[in-house]
Amino acid sequence: MVDEDIQSEFDHAKKIVFLTGAGVSTASGIPDYRSKGGLYTNDRSNRPAEYYLSSDCLRDEPKVFYQYEKKNMYYPDAKPNVIHEKQAEFTKKKGATVVTQNIDNLYREAGTKNLVEFHGNLYNVYCQKCRKKVNYKDYLTSMYHRNCGGILRPDIVLYGEGLNPSAISQSVDAVSKADLIVIVGTSMRVYPFAGLIDYRSANAKVLAINEEALSFSFPFTMIKENAVKFFKDLKVTA
Ligand SMILES: [Zn+2]
Numbered sequence: 453m454v455d456e457d458i459q460s461e462f463d464h465a466k467k468i469v470f471l472t473g474a475g476v477s478t479a480s481g482i483p484d485y486r487s488k489g490g491l492y493t494n495d496r497s498n499r500p501a502e503y504y505l506s507s508d509c510l511r512d513e514p515k516v517f518y519q520y521e522k523k524n525m526y527y528p529d530a531k532p533n534v535i536h537e538k539q540a541e542f543t544k545k546k547g548a549t550v551v552t553q554n555i556d557n558l559y560r561e562a563g564t565k566n567l568v569e570f571h572g573n574l575y576n577v578y579c580q581k582c583r584k585k586v587n588y589k590d591y592l593t594s595m596y597h598r599n600c601g602g603i604l605r606p607d608i609v610l611y612g613e614g615l616n617p618s619a620i621s622q623s624v625d626a627v628s629k630a631d632l633i634v635i636v637g638t639s640m641r642v643y644p645f646a647g648l649i650d651y652r653s654a655n656a657k658v659l660a661i662n663e664e665a666l667s668f669s670f671p672f673t674m675i676k677e678n679a680v681k682f683f684k685d686l687k688v689t690a
Pocket of ligand 1: 597599
């Protein structure tokens with residue numbers, strides 16, 4: 453059930469920004485590698501998942517990097533769920549923006565407009581040697597570029613790498629212009645993503661949708677509900 457007052461916040465908002473994370477995609481069967489039961493705890497070696505997602509690993513042990521990504525990160529059969537779909541509808545009908553930490557391509561599949569992929573997209577793959585784009589299906593077959601023999605990589609922000617400056621400026625711009633900021637599927641603890649909230653305007657309302665209560669250092673409205681249920685009930689009015 454979406455409370456009338458909450459529905460009305462969405463109805464009357466002029467610029468909505470959704471700040472989202474892994475919790476949005478767990479309903480599509482993609483595990484959150486930061487949470488319990490995610491890759492950290494399933495990994496039996498001593499090295500944390502961060503290492504396998506780092507520029508050091510890609511540079512020093514490209515085969516290990518490749519095997520890890522292929523085995524743990526790619527879910528090409530995953531489909532967007534109602535959270536992606538409703539937010540996509542808000543982008544189309546109300547000019548909302550989605551800024552996501554997710555790299556799984558599901559927002560694109562859902563047809564989201566005004567999408568900022570803060571950490572890149574696993575399904576955009578390129579060759580490190582000749583810089584050409586390569587279909588991810590080819591990458592899942594071989595780590596080497598068929599044309600030039602270069603080592604392929606996904607266009608995601610690895611640990612040890614800087615963010616894409618245009619992703620930062622687009623996110624800051626969207627957050628600073630928003631009158632309604634909706635946090636879904638993220639506890640906003642990982643920087644620099646978490647710092648985006650500091651760019652909100654003084655009159656922006658902040659909502660967080662999560663089954664367990666979250667605590668933030670800024671004023672916000674906590675909606676303690678399963679996000680799938682919440683977005684199923686939420687109406688998108690133009
Ligand atoms: Zn190449």
